[in-house]
Amino acid sequence: AQSVTQLGSHVSVSEGALVLLRCNYSSSVPPYLFWYVQYPNQGLQLLLKYTTGATLVKGINGFEAEFKKSETSFHLTKPSAHMSDAAEYFCAVSGSGGGADGLTFGKGTHLIIQP
Amino acid sequence: GAVVSQHPSWVICKSGTSVKIECRSLDFQATTMFWYRQFPKQSLMLMATSNEGSKATYEQGVEKDKFLINHASLTLSTLTVTSAHPEDSSFYICSAGLAGGRGNIQYFGAGTRLSVL
Numbered sequence: 001a002q003s004v005t006q007l008g009s010h011v012s013v014s015e016g017a018l019v020l021l022r023c024n025y026s027s028s029v030p031p032y033l034f035w036y037v038q039y040p041n042q043g044l045q046l047l048l049k050y051t052t053g054a055t056l057v058k059g060i061n062g063f064e065a066e067f068k069k070s071e072t073s074f075h076l077t078k079p080s081a082h083m084s085d086a087a088e089y090f091c092a093v094s095g096s097g098g099g100a101d102g103l104t105f106g107k108g109t110h111l112i113i114q115p
Numbered sequence: 116g117a118v119v120s121q122h123p124s125w126v127i128c129k130s131g132t133s134v135k136i137e138c139r140s141l142d143f144q145a146t147t148m149f150w151y152r153q154f155p156k157q158s159l160m161l162m163a164t165s166n167e168g169s170k171a172t173y174e175q176g177v178e179k180d181k182f183l184i185n186h187a188s189l190t191l192s193t194l195t196v197t198s199a200h201p202e203d204s205s206f207y208i209c210s211a212g213l214a215g216g217r218g219n220i221q222y223f224g225a226g227t228r229l230s231v232l
Contacts, residue, residue, distance in 0.1 A: 100147035100212035
């Protein structure tokens with residue numbers, strides 16, 4: 001069984017400030033971890049993923065996340081927020097069995113960028 | 116590359132009617148497609164996993180007779196909401212996994228907003 005907890009349904013930061021979106025997961029098997037972004041009335045776009053190897057992963061739009069097994073965390077960061085980053089962000093987990101597995105999503109964090 | 120098209124983007128129907136939603140992988144073959152449901156301001160919940168040429172696997176609590184899934188080819192999966200009722204109103208999103216792909220990368224459609232009157 002797997003689960004994802006995203007702390008904070010809403011996060012507000014000033015433009016140019018650090019963005020930190022928190023994600024903790026629970027998984028009985030080695031996980032694959034993902035961050036997706038959703039803009040209003042659109043589908044999900046993959047920001048980045050962790051499968052194996054380097055625990056610090058870089059994604060699109062300047063985002064990165066670090067897999068910390070000891071803390072069961074996969075927090076998303078961006079050094080400097082931009083107005084276009086305002087969106088809903090979802091953390092997700094799946095098994096790493098090699099096949100295609102459905103994703104278990106967190107409840108999402110709405111990122112608000114203050115001018 | 117890796118574009119998933121979902122149609123229609125929005126549908127309104129009367130209670131008791133059936134609605135079909137299509138999910139197509141436009142530039143790749145998807146052996147596995149997934150259907151998710153998203154309630155307002157909530158997360159996506161996996162409904163079912165669809166493999167080409169075989170019956171879909173439904174998550175616990177999802178009525179397979181209510182939500183009919185067909186995956187007839189490597190590029191097309193359909194979800195039919197049968198005898199829709201207002202409680203079926205939701206945002207339905209499909210995703211497709213690359214055939215032979217690693218890392219469980221899924222590409223998502225833009226979603227279908229279903230409103231049942």
